[in-house]
Amino acid sequence: MLAEWSTETGQHDPVLVLPWQAEGSAHAFVDLRDDPDALDSIPEADDHAALLHALRSLNVSRSPVYTAKCDAWELDEAELDALRMELLIDSEDAPQGFASYIDLLWRDRNAFLSPHKLTPLLDRLTRLAGKLEHPTAKLEFILRPAVTDFGMVQEGYAVSLYVKAVGQDANDAYLHWADALSDVVVLMRSKDAIP
Numbered sequence: 001m002l003a004e005w006s007t008e009t010g011q012h013d014p015v016l017v018l019p020w021q022a023e024g025s026a027h028a029f030v031d032l033r034d035d036p037d038a039l040d041s042i043p044e045a046d047d048h049a050a051l052l053h054a055l056r057s058l059n060v061s062r063s064p065v066y067t068a069k070c071d072a073w074e075l076d077e078a079e080l081d082a083l084r085m086e087l088l089i090d091s092e093d094a095p096q097g098f099a100s101y102i103d104l105l106w107r108d109r110n111a112f113l114s115p116h117k118l119t120p121l122l123d124r125l126t127r128l129a130g131k132l133e134h135p136t137a138k139l140e141f142i143l144r145p146a147v148t149d150f151g152m153v154q155e156g157y158a159v160s161l162y163v164k165a166v167g168q169d170a171n172d173a174y175l176h177w178a179d180a181l182s183d184v185v186v187l188m189r190s191k192d193a194i195p
Helices: 038-040 043-047 049-059 077-087 109-113 116-128 171-188
Strands: 002-007 016-018 064-076 096-106 137-149 153-167
Touching: 002 016, 016 064, 016 096, 038 049, 038 153, 043 049, 043 064, 049 064, 049 096, 049 171, 064 153, 064 171, 077 096, 077 137, 077 153, 096 171, 109 153, 116 137, 116 153, 116 171, 137 171, 153 171
Parallel strands: 002 137, 016 137
Antiparallel strands: 064 096, 096 153, 137 153
């Protein structure tokens, strides 16, 4: 698996704010730590079993992280071209692609507050993910600013987890994505990844 991480912490980069409410929409932050059954209210989880499993697994009390937002989509042609180039795969061999993202926050307050604490974690996770047997998939972590207000405002950092995959048709790409996401979630919760 191709794995990398980067930062988007500049003045004009987006900030993840929790809890959030989409303007003009019923979509809002769902705290799966307190109410795992609320997965039913997340349409993306309802539509994609692998995403549902990932959200459930990443929000259990033993997980080092919890989730804030997610989405899943078929890659457009520009996204496909970029991913195929990164994976060194010909367009004829991978005409379709699928992707998802999950915004994560570390439960450890020190990790949430300090990018210097998160940097070695992201280094370790990307190194371990690079050993996963998913030649048609890419994992990307993006470190970004976050603000939480659960009774007290705190400024810190979140990580957006992107998993993208290509395939010979839409179903093949979807299956590659689902398998890669599943393995990344197992990695995220492993003792090897999070000391």
